[in-house]
Amino acid sequence: MSEVGHYVYGVVAAPEEGPTPLERGIDPAFGVELLRRGALAAITSRVRLEQLSTDGGDARLAELAFRHEHVLESFLVAGLNVLPFRFGTLCASDGDVSKLLETREAALSTALAAVRGKLEVGVRVSVESGRLRRAIVESDPDLREREEELAMLSPGAAHLRRKQLERILAERVSSEASRRAAQLHAELAGHAAAARDSSYLVPVAQIDDFVERARATAGELALRADVTGPWPPFSFAEPERDDV
Amino acid sequence: MSTSEGLGTHMSRPLAPREPAQLADVLERVLDKGIVVAGDIRVELLEIELLTIKLRLLIASADKAREMGIDWWSGDPFLSGDRSKSSGLEDRLRKLEEKVGLDGERS
Numbered sequence: 001m002s003e004v005g006h007y008v009y010g011v012v013a014a015p016e017e018g019p020t021p022l023e024r025g026i027d028p029a030f031g032v033e034l035l036r037r038g039a040l041a042a043i044t045s046r047v048r049l050e051q052l053s054t055d056g057g058d059a060r061l062a063e064l065a066f067r068h069e070h071v072l073e074s075f076l077v078a079g080l081n082v083l084p085f086r087f088g089t090l091c092a093s094d095g096d097v098s099k100l101l102e103t104r105e106a107a108l109s110t111a112l113a114a115v116r117g118k119l120e121v122g123v124r125v126s127v128e129s130g131r132l133r134r135a136i137v138e139s140d141p142d143l144r145e146r147e148e149e150l151a152m153l154s155p156g157a158a159h160l161r162r163k164q165l166e167r168i169l170a171e172r173v174s175s176e177a178s179r180r181a182a183q184l185h186a187e188l189a190g191h192a193a194a195a196r197d198s199s200y201l202v203p204v205a206q207i208d209d210f211v212e213r214a215r216a217t218a219g220e221l222a223l224r225a226d227v228t229g230p231w232p233p234f235s236f237a238e239p240e241r242d243d244v
Numbered sequence: 245m246s247t248s249e250g251l252g253t254h255m256s257r258p259l260a261p262r263e264p265a266q267l268a269d270v271l272e273r274v275l276d277k278g279i280v281v282a283g284d285i286r287v288e289l290l291e292i293e294l295l296t297i298k299l300r301l302l303i304a305s306a307d308k309a310r311e312m313g314i315d316w317w318s319g320d321p322f323l324s325g326d327r328s329k330s331s332g333l334e335d336r337l338r339k340l341e342e343k344v345g346l347d348g349e350r351s
Contacts, residue, residue, distance in 0.1 A: 062270075086279065087274050199273075238279050
């Protein structure tokens with residue numbers, strides 16, 4: 001017979017009417033429930049502990065991570081602010097889940113307030129070196145001149161000069177890529193409620209603008225921005241990690 | 245709680261055009277993020293091997309747990325949140341990406 005634990009996905013401010021809960025949680029045998037306690041409600045479901053074993057290897061881990069995210073996302077879609085718990089949070093009973101809400105109510109409420117009305121957007125910057133290289137040459141009269149010179153040299157001389165120029169350009173591309181990525185990050189952080197690593201906490205009503213700005217600004221810098229999300233505010237669940 | 249607590253009607257819009265999440269994106273977000281709660285709840289420790297570094301069994305108290313010889317989280321950068329040492333996660337992600345055929349183009 002299998003042991004059953006109570007998996008906790010996260011908390012929401014207790015809604016007047018709960019959204020229709022998912023029929024399958026992290027363990028497909030059990031549905032998702034909303035366990036209310038005062039102003040908060042835990043998103044929880046029962047789980048057979050052997051479902052969490054490592055026997056399935058990394059593919060199993062990936063599946064569990066997907067389900068964890070999927071459950072949280074279903075509450076976002078229902079319009080609720082979600083404070084995600086760390087993947088793998090498990091209690092022995094629903095009494096323990098209630099106790100968790102009671103003893104942590106103040107901290108959880110504060111953390112929930114910090115992400116209220118906001119979601120996480122991920123920005124992954126990539127460098128297309130050919131494009132960045134062209135942008136660098138075009139904006140630098142000296143490099144432009146050197147490149148034009150190549151056409152006027154004999155093939156032998158041009159070959160050496162070209163190698164020299166390529167070396168300079170490779171260094172410039174590398175340093176410019178870092179500099180421009182940092183510039184993009186600073187620009188985007190200025191338009192987000194908070195920024196950590198390459199994740200941004202953005203008010204829901206501004207997400208479309210933010211995504212547009214990320215792509216456009218990256219384009220101006222000859223970079224590419226791939227935007228993911230909006231996500232539950234995974235990276236912003238812990239208020240004290242503010243200055244990362 | 246009033247409905248103003250919620251995300252409101254804006255929600256249907258930004259979420260609708262979302263592309264299917266990629267494995268790497270989900271793992272990157274899910275595995276080492278989210279608020280950590282631990283310390284005052286008891287769970288039975290079982291004789292099955294759990295997802296050791298991913299699962300946070302909530303133990304009666306940190307002191308109590310140490311008495312019982314359970315302190316595996318304190319030295320584990322993955323659990324204690326020391327991001328500077330979390331390259332184990334990176335390695336793991338990379339392996340997963342290879343396994344499912346994603347190209348891992350994270351910059």
